[in-house]
Amino acid sequence: MGLAVYLVADPGQTQRDLVDDVDAALCGGVTAVQLRAKHLNDRELFGLAMRIRGLTANREALFFVNDRLDIALATGADGVHLGVDDLPLISARTTAPPDFFIGYSPETDEQAAIAHANGADYLGVGPIFGTTSKADAGDAIGLEALARRVNFAGIPVIGIGGIEVSNSASVIEAGAVGVAVVSAILRTPDPEIAAKQLAELVHAALNRALHPA
């Protein structure tokens, strides 16, 4: 599914133009982009989503919209990413076409365990480490909780929350198929180089996981 290097693109987290950052990050090797923009009106969100959708399509990367199934469907996104305060998973599943991806962020082991039955295709689990990019992210759950939820989930899991180049391999080693980052790409001087470093480490860790020595 191409979830290995997953950029959460939040216009509030960059000093530059978000679309330029996404373009650079895709050049660097980002494989999936989620647009998370909670402070735009719907028309602005739609416009931004259409622009990012164009970029991801050119690079054969996945595109997700946070929270908003309607914006995701209307822009031809590959999927939507939902949390526990959003449209219920099962309602999103019955509303969206079968080949439309639904990501979900569980907040407990139990939510992770039942997400697939309710229609989730992958999970975003975290915050793995401490994060400053999301005010309501809660306390860090750590790598052991990640590994536990990977086992419960039975579907691909990506880790999110405080993931940087330096700790990215540990997230894959705990069983995630990818890492989701915000500041590790958007708050660096060169998003392309940051994405490239992250992609190299993540792909190397995934290869080691697939082919243990």
Added chain:
Amino acid sequence: MGLAVYLVADPGQTQRDLVDDVDAALCGGVTAVQLRAKHLNDRELFGLAMRIRGLTANREALFFVNDRLDIALATGADGVHLGVDDLPLISARTTAPPDFFIGYSPETDEQAAIAHANGADYLGVGPIFGTTSKADAGDAIGLEALARRVNFAGIPVIGIGGIEVSNSASVIEAGAVGVAVVSAILRTPDPEIAAKQLAELVHAALNRALHPA
């Protein structure tokens, strides 16, 4: 289409439980309900929409969700109501099933004239009179502008904004097929009686328009 007596149900505009008010208003003769709740999270909005959807279905009234095509589709609403800052009409039209109603609130004569070509099934035009129920509603446009937009639109138009029992007939006489109200029902001591009075006057005015003396 049953747009004659159209309640915009906004939880911020009643001191009571909104669902109780909607139930009473439907008993009184409201023919359509639009849920407009901009300050709930999506899970809460979904829950409220499901409850109102149940009531409208029982009464064979129409149910619309303001702004949110995804919540409308997921709750089995009859349609969505969009404004100029929302998901573009044409994108909503291509995303939703053909038999799903799309209402639109144009802000200019030109927007009223092109709305049908872009996929709108009906228009909400206003504010006809001054209103205190919607902070960003703008200045009153009056009955002449309503009549003009009715002619431009070529699709059913309902008037909105400052409509009360006392002025409701004038809105129908200007060419609208219905009146949308908030405070005329929600900010009265008895929503059922208020809806009944409004419904009687609106249906009488519609009958006079259909069968001029």
